[in-house]
Amino acid sequence: MLFSGKEDLTRHLKGIIGLSNGASVQLENEDKLIGPPLDILVKNSVLNENKEVRGHCRYIIKSVAQLLGIVPASIQGLYEARGQGKNKGYTVPALNIRGLPYEMTRAIFRTAKDTDCGAFIFEIAKSEIGYTFQRPHELIPVILGAAIRERFRGPVFVQGDHFQINAGKFEENRDKEVQGIKDLISEAISAGFYNIDIDSSTLVSLDFEDVNEQQRLNYDVGVELTSFVREQEPEGVTISVGGEIGEVGKENSNEAELRVYMDNFNERLARANPSYKGISKISIQTGTSHGGVPLPDGSVAEVQLDFETLENLSRISREQYHLAGAVQHGASTLPAELFHKFPELETAEIHLATDFQNMIYESPHFTANFKKEIYAHLREHFANEKKPGMTDEQFIYKTRKKGFGPFKPQFWNLPEDIKSEIGKELEARFHFLFNKLNAQNTTQYVRESCTPQSVASNLDTEIQFG
Numbered sequence: 001m002l003f004s005g006k007e008d009l010t011r012h013l014k015g016i017i018g019l020s021n022g023a024s025v026q027l028e029n030e031d032k033l034i035g036p037p038l039d040i041l042v043k044n045s046v047l048n049e050n051k052e053v054r055g056h057c058r059y060i061i062k063s064v065a066q067l068l069g070i071v072p073a074s075i076q077g078l079y080e081a082r083g084q085g086k087n088k089g090y091t092v093p094a095l096n097i098r099g100l101p102y103e104m105t106r107a108i109f110r111t112a113k114d115t116d117c118g119a120f121i122f123e124i125a126k127s128e129i130g131y132t133f134q135r136p137h138e139l140i141p142v143i144l145g146a147a148i149r150e151r152f153r154g155p156v157f158v159q160g161d162h163f164q165i166n167a168g169k170f171e172e173n174r175d176k177e178v179q180g181i182k183d184l185i186s187e188a189i190s191a192g193f194y195n196i197d198i199d200s201s202t203l204v205s206l207d208f209e210d211v212n213e214q215q216r217l218n219y220d221v222g223v224e225l226t227s228f229v230r231e232q233e234p235e236g237v238t239i240s241v242g243g244e245i246g247e248v249g250k251e252n253s254n255e256a257e258l259r260v261y262m263d264n265f266n267e268r269l270a271r272a273n274p275s276y277k278g279i280s281k282i283s284i285q286t287g288t289s290h291g292g293v294p295l296p297d298g299s300v301a302e303v304q305l306d307f308e309t310l311e312n313l314s315r316i317s318r319e320q321y322h323l324a325g326a327v328q329h330g331a332s333t334l335p336a337e338l339f340h341k342f343p344e345l346e347t348a349e350i351h352l353a354t355d356f357q358n359m360i361y362e363s364p365h366f367t368a369n370f371k372k373e374i375y376a377h378l379r380e381h382f383a384n385e386k387k388p389g390m391t392d393e394q395f396i397y398k399t400r401k402k403g404f405g406p407f408k409p410q411f412w413n414l415p416e417d418i419k420s421e422i423g424k425e426l427e428a429r430f431h432f433l434f435n436k437l438n439a440q441n442t443t444q445y446v447r448e449s450c451t452p453q454s455v456a457s458n459l460d461t462e463i464q465f466g
Contacts, residue, residue, distance in 0.1 A: 001040050002048050009053060012040065017060060023459045025063035033064070034149060042102055042145035046138055047409055055463030058141040062192070062457035065144040072140065072192035073155030076240040077449035078119060079280040079324035082348060087445045090438040091328075091342040094121040094159060095430075096353030097139060098132050099360045099404040100411055103419045105146035107427035113152060115431065117439045118446030121195060123159035123351070126184060133405035136160070136191035137465035154443070155452040159195035159240075160188045161351065165221060167202040178221060182228050189232045189239070190461055197242035197283065197327075198225045204246065204257075211256045212264070215245065219265040222279075226269060230276045236453035238277055242327060242349075246285030252306050253284035258313050262321050281348045282317050283327040286310045305334065311345040324348035333358075339436035350437065356426060357401055365421040370410065374403040381406075
C-alpha cells in the first residue's frame with residue numbers, strides 16, 4: 001500500500017500518531033503502531049513516488065524514534081574508552097546494509113536485544129549508496145523504523161563506510177573530487193550518520209621509497225576531510241571518524257605506515273585547529289579483499305589473513321595513539337572458525353557485508369524466477385565487467401550486489417513470508433557473529449561511555465532529500 005497523498009497518510013495514522021501544525025508529531029498508541037501500520041509507513045518512506053509524502057514519512061519515523069529514546073549517535077565515547085585501555089575483549093560488528101534493509105536491520109535489532117549487545121554499527125559505503133540506490137536520508141528512517149518495530153531502545157550507531165577518494169578523479173581534478181566527498185559527508189550528517197570512515201588510502205603511492213611520501217596525500221586529505229566533519233557536527237555531537245592507511249585488497253599494512261600516518265595526521269590536524277578531535281580508529285590491510293575472490297565455480301578462495309599484523313598495529317594504535325584499535329575490512333567471507341580471533345587480538349571493529357548478500361540470494365526461500373530476472377539483467381547491463389577468462393559463476397558473484405538498486409521495489413514487495421524466513425536466517429548468522437566477536441553484554445559499556453544527543457529532525461530537510 002502506497003499513500004496517494006498527505007491526507008491518505010494522515011488517515012492511515014489516525015489514532016496511532018497525531019500530526020498537528022504541519023511538523024508536530026505525537027505518539028498516541030505505540031502498540032497499534034507496531035505491526036502493519038509501521039511497516040507500511042517505512043515502505044512509503046522508501047517507495048512512495050511523491051517526494052513530499054516520502055519526506056513526511058521519514059520525518060514521522062525519526063520523530064517517533066526520538067520520542068521512544070531511539071537516537072542516532074556517535075560511538076566516539078566507547079572508542080575513547082577502548083583507547084584508554086577500558087572495556088577489553090570484544091570486537092564491534094559493523095554491518096553493511098545492502099538488500100532487504102528493513103528485514104535485515106530488524107534481525108540485527110532482535111539479535112542485539114537477545115544478546116544484550118549495545119556496541120554494533122549499521123553502515124553503508126559510498127559505493128553501496130550508488131548501486132543499492134539508498135541515500136542516507138532514506139536509510140536512516142528504515143533503520144529507526146526497524147528499531148521501533150523490534151522495541152529497541154538506546155543509541156543507534158550509523159556509519160558512512162569508505163567515504164572514499166577516487167584516485168583517478170583526484171588526479172584529474174583534486175578540488176572537485178574532494179568537494180564531492182564533502183558534499184556526501186554533509187548529506188550523511190544531516191541524515192543522522194554520526195560515524196564516518198574517511199578513506200583516502202586510495203591516494204597512497206608505493207612508487208615512492210620513502211614511507212612518508214607514500215602516505216603524504218593520504219594524511220593531508222584525511223586531515224582536510226576530518227576538519228570538514230568537525231565543522232559540520234551538530235551541537236553536542238562528536239562524530240567518530242575513522243582513518244585508513246592501506247587500501248583493502250592491496251599490500252599489507254606495516255608499523256612504519258601506521259606511525260607516519262598518525263604522527264603527521266595528528267600534527268596537521270592540531271595545526272588546523274587544536275580543539276579538533278582526531279580519528280578514533282584506523283583501518284588496515286591484512287590480506288583480505290572486499291567480497292572475497294570467487295573461483296571459477298563461484299565459490300570463494302580461502303585467504304591468508306595476517307593476524308600478526310592485525311594484533312601488532314591494533315596494539316600500537318591503542319598504546320601509542322589512544323585509538324580504539326585497528327579495523328578489519330573484507331571479513332564476512334572468512335571461514336567461521338576464524339572469527340573468535342578478532343576479539344582475542346583486540347580488533348576494534350570488523351566490517352561485514354558480502355556474506356549477508358550471499359545469504360539473501362542463496363536462501364532456499366528466495367524466489368527462483370526473481371533471481372533469474374536479476375541475473376539476466378546483470379548479464380545484459382554489466383557485460384563490460386566480465387573480464388577475459390571469467391566464468392559466468394564468477395561474473396554473477398562479483399556483480400549481483402548491483403541487482404539491489406534496479407530491483408529495489410521488487411525486493412520490498414516480496415511476499416511477507418519470504419522476507420520473514422530470510423530475516424530469520426540472517427538473525428541466526430548475526431547471533432553466531434555477535435557471539436564469536438564477544439559483542440554480547442556490551443550495552444553497559446555503551447551506557448557508561450556514550451551520551452546520545454537528540455538532534456531534532458527537520459521536515460523541510462527530509463522533503464528536500466526525499
